[in-house]
Structure formats: structure tokens, C-alpha cells
Amino acid sequence: MLAFVAIFTIFLGVLSLWILKRIKHFRLRDELGLRGPPVSYLHGNLGDILAYVKKNGVSRSPWFRIEMAKKYGETMGMYFGTLFEISSTNLDFAREVMITQFHNFTDREAPTIHNAYPMENGLLQITGKTNKGFGWKDVRSIVSPVFTSGKMKKMHQTILERVDAFVDELDRKTRNGKTHMDIYDEWQALTLDTIARVAFGVNCNSIQDRNDVFYTNCQAFFQLLGLDKSWITVPLSFMFPAIGPYLRPLSDLAQVERPLVQKLKEAIAKRKKMIGTAEAEERPDLIQLLLEQDLERQNTENKPPLGDDVVLSNCHSFLLAGYETTSTALAYCTWLLAKHGDVQERLYDEIIETFSNDQPIDYEKAMKSEYLDCVYRETLRLYPPVVHFTARQCVNDTIVTGIRIPKGAYVSVPVQCVHWKEEYWPNAMQFDPDRFFSPEAKKSLAWMPFGVGPRHCVGIRFAEMEFKTAIIAAVRRFRFSIDEKEKGDLPIRINAVLMRPTDGVKLFVEKRQ
Numbered sequence: 001m002l003a004f005v006a007i008f009t010i011f012l013g014v015l016s017l018w019i020l021k022r023i024k025h026f027r028l029r030d031e032l033g034l035r036g037p038p039v040s041y042l043h044g045n046l047g048d049i050l051a052y053v054k055k056n057g058v059s060r061s062p063w064f065r066i067e068m069a070k071k072y073g074e075t076m077g078m079y080f081g082t083l084f085e086i087s088s089t090n091l092d093f094a095r096e097v098m099i100t101q102f103h104n105f106t107d108r109e110a111p112t113i114h115n116a117y118p119m120e121n122g123l124l125q126i127t128g129k130t131n132k133g134f135g136w137k138d139v140r141s142i143v144s145p146v147f148t149s150g151k152m153k154k155m156h157q158t159i160l161e162r163v164d165a166f167v168d169e170l171d172r173k174t175r176n177g178k179t180h181m182d183i184y185d186e187w188q189a190l191t192l193d194t195i196a197r198v199a200f201g202v203n204c205n206s207i208q209d210r211n212d213v214f215y216t217n218c219q220a221f222f223q224l225l226g227l228d229k230s231w232i233t234v235p236l237s238f239m240f241p242a243i244g245p246y247l248r249p250l251s252d253l254a255q256v257e258r259p260l261v262q263k264l265k266e267a268i269a270k271r272k273k274m275i276g277t278a279e280a281e282e283r284p285d286l287i288q289l290l291l292e293q294d295l296e297r298q299n300t301e302n303k304p305p306l307g308d309d310v311v312l313s314n315c316h317s318f319l320l321a322g323y324e325t326t327s328t329a330l331a332y333c334t335w336l337l338a339k340h341g342d343v344q345e346r347l348y349d350e351i352i353e354t355f356s357n358d359q360p361i362d363y364e365k366a367m368k369s370e371y372l373d374c375v376y377r378e379t380l381r382l383y384p385p386v387v388h389f390t391a392r393q394c395v396n397d398t399i400v401t402g403i404r405i406p407k408g409a410y411v412s413v414p415v416q417c418v419h420w421k422e423e424y425w426p427n428a429m430q431f432d433p434d435r436f437f438s439p440e441a442k443k444s445l446a447w448m449p450f451g452v453g454p455r456h457c458v459g460i461r462f463a464e465m466e467f468k469t470a471i472i473a474a475v476r477r478f479r480f481s482i483d484e485k486e487k488g489d490l491p492i493r494i495n496a497v498l499m500r501p502t503d504g505v506k507l508f509v510e511k512r513q
């Protein structure tokens with residue numbers, strides 16, 4: 001009996017301490033002098049997001065933070081479960097956090113459910129310091145050289161082959177004339193096949209077969225990222241971060257991830273055996289380049305090898321980061337071109353002048369096409385596919401633009417809020433590629449679809465090359481249009497860190513004569 005009383009008393013003591021700590025944590029925002037929506041001690045402000053979406057519809061989810069900023073200021077505080085985030089659209093704030101004071105903000109913000117195998121050592125997730133003797137900087141220094149323009153040129157041939165297969169498939173689908181289709185689905189198949197081949201040497205063929213293991217499981221993975229889809233495990237990991245990593249194996253995410261991980265393991269094992277062969281030299285993939293960089297570092301800097309788990313985590317990062325993002329950008333672009341026929345025809349003229357109808361698309365020329373570059377930039381400004389990933393965890397107490405930021409707090413620069421701010425982009429909601437003829441617009445910090453500073457998107461060159469090659473191939477062969485009645489706004493939604501079309505992108509595709 002005495003033992004029971006003692007245990008119960010200890011339990012009550014620990015529980016009280018835990019509750020007090022939690023209450024103190026939820027008062028942090030007030031202590032820092034920041035404003036934000038009233039907080040629930042259970043879920044923080046998660047309930048506000050769900051209530052907002054319920055009231056206004058999921059298509060308004062990208063406007064949640066904009067409305068919060070209008071109410072509480074351009075730099076404000078919110079709690080996602082216990083995750084305390086200072087969110088700002090102020091460019092001085094963004095510059096300090098992402099660039100000048102990067103040493104104080106090396107880690108990315110993410111729910112703890114992703115701090116687990118197979119993601120934890122991948123670039124998307126890895127922290128500045130790990131307990132394994134390496135951290136973000138080590139992995140980034142191995143991965144960055146994989147994406148230099150020399151290496152990109154080598155990969156361009158593989159991209160061209162996939163783009164050709166994509167155009168042939170659209171040809172087949174439009175052989176009876178103008179055809180109504182979900183172009184998002186088509187672009188997803190293209191970008192998945194491309195990343196699978198270019199990154200892992202895997203010949204998946206979802207352009208023709210949507211039952212491909214990569215295609216079905218990657219699609220399911222992105223669906224499940226939303227709070228509303230993984231509605232137990234993801235919110236629980238926000239509310240009780242300590243249990244997040246243990247929830248992952250139980251989550252639906254793990255179910256769809258398992259076959260992908262198996263495929264990636266096979267691809268890594270195969271590629272390891274090919275190192276040094278003529279075939280590997282001629283057609284390098286990202287795994288090979290990663291393994292080579294790792295070897296070089298071991299030889300020249302006497303560093304220990306990264307190990308198979310780290311290589312696997314990074315391949316997982318390439319797969320997730322490299323397919324959904326680019327397909328979403330391509331879908332937005334074709335929808336905007338279909339809506340703005342004049343822009344489409346002007347782009348077509350530039351393309352035909354530079355690349356005749358059957359000429360292979362030259363990498364250098366594609367990168368130099370001026371109007372195409374404006375269309376690319378304006379698409380990503382108006383519809384940035386990744387919106388809430390430009391977020392960091394503070395690793396040392398510091399002060400940013402006069403605001404005290406304690407170690408452990410998160411800071412975020414929500415991309416759509418910056419891109420849609422009239423102060424930075426006049427007539428922000430208008431699609432106007434011409435604005436990017438101005439060199440100031442090209443250099444502006446307020447254009448941040450790939451993030452900012454040393455931790456910006458490592459795949460930026462790859463994404464640009466794939467996007468531009470695919471748009472040239474598509475626009476020179478097909479005309480895209482939409483019904484007058486569908487010319488309103490495209491329904492979009494926030495899914496975790498992504499902003500994507502709610503229900504596909506339906507438009508008409510017809511062959512040009």
C-alpha cells in the first residue's frame with residue numbers, strides 16, 4: 001500500500017510538472033510580445049485551422065495565414081500543437097533568419113513524426129547536429145555538387161527521353177481531336193518517371209501504366225500528408241512531440257512508404273555494383289553521384305563513409321522533393337497558359353523561333369529562352385508549390401529585427417503570403433510574366449519559391465531544367481485551353497507544406513497543325 005501511495009505521489013508530481021511546463025510554453029508568445037489567435041492548451045491553434053477550413057472550404061486554406069497576418073501583424077505567433085512558430089512576411093526578418101543569422105537557424109521545422117526512419121538523415125529533414133558525428137552541412141556538401149550545371153547537362157538526355165514519351169502519350173490521347181483531360185495527372189506521371197530514372201536508374205513507366213508501384217505509393221504518400229488525412233498520427237505528433245518518431249511505423253505513411261523504401265534499397269545495391277563501369281559513366285544517376293562524392297570526401301578529407309541509411313534517406317528526399325513539386329508547377333503553368341491564350345501564343349512564337357518542330361531541345365538554348373523564363377518565374381510566384389517549408393528551428397537564443405527568439409522556437413516565412421503581398425508585387429493576384437523582364441524582379445528576395453539562403457532547394461537547377469524542357473516540348477506540339485465557365489480561380493489547397501490543386505487540373509488539349 002505504501003509503495004502504491006509513493007508511486008502515485010511521484011506520478012502526480014511528474015504530471016504537475018509536465019502541465020506547468022506546458023502552460024509556461026503556451027505563454028511564451030505573450031512573453032515575447034507577439035500577437036496571435038487565442039491558444040488551446042491541448043492543440044494550440046490547430047483547431048483554428050480546422051475551423052477556418054470547415055467554415056470557408058478547403059480551397060481557402062492558403063488564405064488562412066494571410067488573414068491571421070491581417071489580424072495580428074506581419075510578424076506573429078501561432079502554435080501547431082505545441083510547436084511554437086513565429087511567422088513573418090517581413091523581408092528584413094526573412095533575410096536575417098535565412099541568410100545573415102543562418103548559424104542560429106540551421107534546422108528545419110517539421111512535425112516529429114518525420115524524425116524517423118527512413119527520413120531522418122535525408123536533406124529535407126536532417127538537423128545541423130546529429131548524434132552520429134555528421135549533420136546537415138556534411139550531407140549538403142556531398143549532395144550539392146551532384147546538382148552542378150555540368151552534371152545537369154549529363155542528365156538532360158534522360159529527361160528528354162521521358163519528355164518525348166510524355167508527348168507521344170498526349171499525341172495518342174488527342175488523336176481524335178481536342179480532348180478534355182486532367183493534365184496534373186499526366187505531369188505527375190512524367191515527373192515521377194523522370195526522377196526515378198535520373199535519380200535511381202529505375203525504369204518506371206507510369207506515363208503508360210498508372211499502376212506502377214512508385215506512382216501509386218507516391219500519390220498515396222502526398223495525399224496522407226494532410227492533417228485531415230492522417231488525422232490521428234500527424235496531429236498527435238504536433239500535440240505530443242516526444243512520441244512523434246514512434247508513431248511513424250504505425251502510421252499510414254509507413255504503409256505506403258515500405259514498397260518505396262524496398263525499391264530504393266534495390267536501386268542503391270544495384271548502383272553500388274556498377275561504380276566505375278562504362279555504363280555508369282555514360283548514364284550517371286543521383287545515387288551514383290552521391291556515392292562518388294562520398295568516396296571523394298573519404299579519400300581527400302579522411303572522413304568516415306555516410307553509410308547506407310544516409311544514402312537511402314537522401315534518395316527518399318530526392319523522390320519526395322523531386323516529383324510532386326515539379327509536376328505541380330507544370331500543372332499550374334499549363335492551366336495559366338490555357339487561361340491566358342495570348343501568353344501561350346507569345347511563348348509558342350518564341351519556342352518555334354528557337355527550336356523548330358522536331359529538333360531535340362538543347363539544354364543551353366532552353367535555359368536562355370527569355371520569355372519562357374518570365375513565364376516560369378511568374379508561374380512559381382503566383383502558384384508556389386511549396387509554401388510552408390521555408391521554416392527553421394532556432395538553435396541558439398537570439399534577437400531578429402528586435403524580436404527575441406528563444407532556442408527551440410520555430411520561425412517561418414510562408415511563401416504564398418510573401419508572393420501575394422501587394423507591397424512586394426503590385427497587382428499580385430494577376431498573372432503577368434512581363435514583370436520578370438525587370439532585373440530587380442529577378443533578384444528580389446520576395447521571389448522565394450525555392451526558399452532562401454544556404455538551406456534553399458538543392459534541386460533548383462534540376463527543377464528548372466525539367467520544367468523548361470517539358471513546357472517547350474508540350475507547347476510546341478499542343479494547344480491548351482479551358483471552357484469560358486472554368487476560367488475562374490483554380491481550386492487549390494494546402495496539404496502540409498505543399499500548395500496543390502484540390503481536384504486535378506482539367507483542360508482541353510489539342511494538337512497544333
Ligand code: HEM
Nearest residue numbers: 123321322325326329386390450451452455456457459463
Ligand atoms: C518546382 C520544383 C521545386 C520547388 C518549388 C521546390 C521548393 C523547395 C523549397 C521551398 C525548399 C525549402 C527551402 C528552404 O527551406 O529555404 C526545398 C528544399 C529542398 N528541395 Fe526542392 N523544390 C523543387 C524541386 C526539387 C527537386 C527536383 C529536388 C531534387 C531532385 C528537390 C530537392 C530538395 C531538397 C533535398 C531540399 C532540402 C534542402 C536542404 O534542406 O538542404 N527539390 N525545395
